[in-house]
Amino acid sequence: MTPLSPSDQLFLWLEKRQQPMHVGGLQLFSFPEGAGPKYVTELAESLRAYSCPQAPFDQHLVSKFGQSYWETDTHFDLEHHFRHEALPKPGRIRELLARVSAEHSNLMDRERPLWEVHLIEGVRGKRFALYSKMHHSMIDGMSGMRLCMKALSTDPSARDLPPIWAMQPKKKQEQSKPTPTDLISSLAQFSGAAGKQLSTLPAVAREIAKSVKKAKTDPNYVSIFQAPQCLLNEPITGSRRFAAQSYPIERIKRIGRAFDATVNDVVLAICGSALRDYLISQHALPDQPLIAQVPVSIRQDDSIGGNQIAMILANLGTHIADPSNRIEVIKASVNEAKQRFKQMTPAELLNYTALTMAPSALNILTGLAPKWQTFNVVISNVPGPKETLYWNGAKLEGMYPVSIPVDRVALNITLLSYVDQLEFGFTACRRTLPSMQRMLDYVENGIHELEVAADINHR
C-alpha cells in the first residue's frame, strides 16, 4: 500500500464532473505488410492474452483515514480497461477524432486502476489507432507519452512486444521525475519544491494570494498581468473536442530560417494566427494580444544540472493582422523572457514561475475566478522520437497528445515532434469553444501566410 504523493493527490481533489483530470495519447498505426482483413480482430485477441497487469497498471485507489493509497486491485478486469472499438464508415480521421473526443469526455471509474486502452479499428487506408487514457494522479501526460513510445521498437521485424499495461516496470534508479510540461503538473511541482504541505490547500492559496498582492505593487512584475479576458478563459463543461494534425517539420524550419526564428517561435506564430482567425470567427478577438504559457528549456549553470524547464509567457501578437509583424513581436517577447530567466537565480526563477501561474492556481484551488489573467492558453512543444517506431510490425504514423483543459484555460495545445513531422494536438471544452476543430484549417492558413510572407513556394 503506497500513499499518493501530495501532487498526485492534488489531481484527485481538482477533478470534478466538468473537469476530468486524465491525460490521453492517440497513436495512429498502419497495418504491417501482408496483414489480412482480420488483422485488428486478431491483434485484439492477442492483447487480451496479457491479462496480468504490471505496476502501476495493477494499482487502484483506496482511501484510509482521508489519505489515498495505491493498492493492488484483486478484482482486476481487463475487459474494463482494454476495449476493442470501431469507427463508423467512412472511417476518416474526422470519425477518429469524434470518437476520441467522446471518450476523452468520460470520467474514469475510481474503483479500478486508472487507465484505459482503446484499440480502434476501421480507420480508412489500412490503419488502426490506439487511444490510451490515464489519470494524472497515476502518471503525468509526458511520462505517459514516453511510456507509450517505450512500448514500441525501431525494428519493424520485432514481435511479441507487450502492450503498455504488461511491460516490466522500470527499475527505481531509471525512473526520472516527471517533466513539468503543463500547468497542473507545474503547479504541483512548484508547491512541492517550495516545501508547502498541499494537505492544507487554503493555506497554499493564501500564500499565493500574498505573493500576487505584493507583485501587483511591484513595477517589475506589472507586465505579467496583461493577458486580456477572452472566450478561452471562461469556465468549462464536461464535454471535450479533440483535433489533431501532422505537418512536415521542414515547412516549419524553412519559415524559421526566413525569419531568423526558432521552431518554437514559428509554432507560436502559427498558433497565434490560428487563434486570431478562430476568435474572429467567434466575434471574440480581444484588442490586446493573447498571452500563451509556454514551457521552454533554459540552460542554467552546472550547479543546476543540465537543462531545466521553465514556464515563459509569450505574447502571441493576435492583435496584429500582418504575419511578418506578428512573428517579430513573438520573437521579441520570447527572447525577452529568456533573457530575464538567464539573469535569475534558481530561487527567483521559482518565484517567477509561481507568480505567472498564480491566477490559474487560485482559481483551480479555490474556485474563485480572479479578475485578471496571466495567460490565455497553454502551448507545449515536446520533443518526441527521432526514429520511426513500430509495434509488432505496424508502423507508427503519428502520435498526438490529448491533454486537460481546466476552468478558465479551456484550450490546451500540445505539439509533439516525430521523425520529420510535427503533430499538433488541440484539446478543448467543446461547449466553451464551439467548432474548435476549425483550428486545423486555421493552422494550415497560418503556415501558408507565413510561407507567402517569406516568399517560400510551398504550393
Next chain:
Amino acid sequence: MTPLSPSDQLFLWLEKRQQPMHVGGLQLFSFPEGAGPKYVTELAESLRAYSCPQAPFDQHLVSKFGQSYWETDTHFDLEHHFRHEALPKPGRIRELLARVSAEHSNLMDRERPLWEVHLIEGVRGKRFALYSKMHHSMIDGMSGMRLCMKALSTDPSARDLPPIWAMQPKKKQEQSKPTPTDLISSLAQFSGAAGKQLSTLPAVAREIAKSVKKAKTDPNYVSIFQAPQCLLNEPITGSRRFAAQSYPIERIKRIGRAFDATVNDVVLAICGSALRDYLISQHALPDQPLIAQVPVSIRQDDSIGGNQIAMILANLGTHIADPSNRIEVIKASVNEAKQRFKQMTPAELLNYTALTMAPSALNILTGLAPKWQTFNVVISNVPGPKETLYWNGAKLEGMYPVSIPVDRVALNITLLSYVDQLEFGFTACRRTLPSMQRMLDYVENGIHELEVAADINHR
C-alpha cells in the same frame, strides 16, 4: 423556465459518480429490403438534418438559488447528442452489449439537455442498433421506452419518421403520469403522493425510519424483513454490465399452462433459477431464499380508476434445487401478496409499499446501509407493443430496457414483451457482480429445466 418537480430533482441529488441516474433503451433493427452497404451512413446523415430539437429534448438544467429549472439550451449541439458509432468485427450481439455496457457507465454532461442517441452500425446480419440514453430527471424509464416506440410505425412503408428528439411534443392532456415501474420512480411517487416535501430529505428519511421502527414491532409486518444479505446487495461502483436476450413468449406460456402459473410467475421462476445458478458460480448463494421486488397490476374498486401498479415482494425460491418445487413456492408467495393487497385500503397499500422500500430508500437518501434488506433484486415485467414496428422501413427486431442499479441493489432485471417475444434486460454493476453476462446462459438453463420438469419437448 420550468422548475423541476421534487421527484425529478431527487434524481439529480441521488446521482453520484458510482451511481449514474440515467435510463436507456436498446433497439435492434434489420435493414429494409434492398438497403445497400451505405445504408447506416445515409441514415446517420438524414438524422443529422433534424437539428432542431423539440421539448423536452431542447431543455437543459440551470440552477438559481439552489432550485433547478429546465430552460431552452441556446447552444444546442446535435453532434454531442446524436452519435454515429460502430461495432468492431465480427459485430455479434456480444460486441453490441459490450458497447452499450461501456456507454451506460458514462455520466451525462449536465450543462446540456440530458439525452444521447447512439446509432450503431456494424451489427452482423444486416442489422443496426439504437441505444438511447436519457436522464431520469428528464423522463422515467418506461415513459422513455414508450417515447421510443411512439417514434416507430406499424406500417413498413411509412417514411420520414423523425427521430425521438424531433417529434412534436404531446399535448398536455395526453400526457400520462409515469408508471412507477422501478424502485426509484416508486420512491419518488410515494414521497410525492404522501405529500412530503422532498426538499427536506433528512425529514423524509426520519419519517421513513419511524414507520420502519413501528413495523418492526408489529407481527403482521415481520415477514417483509426476511431478505438475506447477499452479493447483490453490496455497494456499487460506476461501471456497468448490460446483458439482454429474447425468448419466444410461447415457451413461457407453455410452462405456465403446465404449472397453472401466470407468465409473471414463470418469469420469476426463471429469474430465480438463473440467480441461483449465478450465485452458486460465485460461491455466494444464501441459505435463505432471495426476495424480488416486483411491480404488479392490482385491480381495485372503481373509485381508484382501473388498474393500479403496486410493488409486491416475491420469494424466488433460490434455496430450492428442484424447479417444480421452486415455482410452487413462487406462485404461493405471489398469490399471498396479491391477496393481501386486495384486502387493503388504498391508504394501507401506500403504507405497505412505502415500507417495503424503506431500507433501500433510507440507504439511497442517507447513505446509511441498514442491516436488514427487504428485497435483493428488482424484476419488472412491462407490457410492450403487440404489433411489429418499423422505423422508416427498418423492422424492429427487439427492444431491451437498460436500467439503473443503485447501492445495495446491484442488479436490475427488466423484461419487455414485443409481439411474440419476451425480451430480458439485465443491468448490473460489473464490479459488484463479476461475469454477470453468464445470466443469459442461466436463464436458458432455467427455461429448459422447467420444460423438462413439465415434460415439454422443446428441444
